[in-house]
Amino acid sequence: DAGVTQSPTHLIKTRGQQVTLRCSPKSGHDTVSWYQQALGQGPQFIFQYYEEEERQRGNFPDRFSGHQFPNYSSELNVNALLLGDSALYLCASSRPGGIYNEQFFGPGTRLTVL
Amino acid sequence: AQTVTQSQPEMSVQEAETVTLSCTYDTSESNYYLFWYKQPPSRQMILVIRQEAYKQQNATENRFSVNFQKAAKSFSLKISDSQLGDTAMYFCAFMKLTSGTYKYIFGTGTRLKVLA
Numbered sequence: 001d002a003g004v005t006q007s008p009t010h011l012i013k014t015r016g017q018q019v020t021l022r023c024s025p026k027s028g029h030d031t032v033s034w035y036q037q038a039l040g041q042g043p044q045f046i047f048q049y050y051e052e053e054e055r056q057r058g059n060f061p062d063r064f065s066g067h068q069f070p071n072y073s074s075e076l077n078v079n080a081l082l083l084g085d086s087a088l089y090l091c092a093s094s095r096p097g098g099i100y101n102e103q104f105f106g107p108g109t110r111l112t113v114l
Numbered sequence: 115a116q117t118v119t120q121s122q123p124e125m126s127v128q129e130a131e132t133v134t135l136s137c138t139y140d141t142s143e144s145n146y147y148l149f150w151y152k153q154p155p156s157r158q159m160i161l162v163i164r165q166e167a168y169k170q171q172n173a174t175e176n177r178f179s180v181n182f183q184k185a186a187k188s189f190s191l192k193i194s195d196s197q198l199g200d201t202a203m204y205f206c207a208f209m210k211l212t213s214g215t216y217k218y219i220f221g222t223g224t225r226l227k228v229l230a
Contacts, residue, residue, distance in 0.1 A: 042205050042220035055215050090159065101216055105159035
């Protein structure tokens with residue numbers, strides 16, 4: 001059973017460009033959350049997708065947007081890249097229902113903005 | 115808003131010894147969940163242990179146990195018989211379920227190094 005997968009592994013962009021990161025959730029999971037982890041920091045919640053809709057959002061500007069597809073995979077888009085967007089972007093998936101939702105994390109995409 | 119504080123940026127422990135990582139949090143909620151995640155140098159975050167706030171009994175998972183003090187809003191992780199493979203970043207996280215949705219709030223992490 002494949003866990004959460006993310007692509008690409010590494011990405012280098014320049015300021016002002018746009019980037020798309022991709023995530024495939026663990027089998028049987030339908031909820032996908034995205035996090036930004038700056039160097040030496042803990043993950044910061046960006047947003048969460050369920051049933052192809054964004055249902056919760058952290059304190060990130062509108063330059064950060066996302067999408068979830070019918071197969072539950074998800075994309076994170078960042079427009080007008082800034083140097084400060086350089087970070088590890090983590091995707092996490094979870095199953096529906098239950099008393100609590102354990103998140104399973106992917107290996108992340110390392111984005112470097114020059 | 116909830117906050118999670120890990121006051122120990124780095125710690126080291128000798129192999130086979132015991133180490134305790136600290137975490138405090140701030141919330142006005144009464145029902146929530148707390149977690150410790152491990153992030154090895156390979157980057158993939160792994161759940162170590164979880165604690166439901168409504169449970170008074172401290173959670174244990176093999177060599178990992180927590181000391182959950184709800185009134186003090188403290189949630190420390192004890193690692194017994196430390197192994198070289200325990201070397202990693204450890205993150206404390208808070209989660210609240212609300213109307214079927216949730217989000218995690220993470221601390222800044224503690225870098226643990228197990229010494230041979």
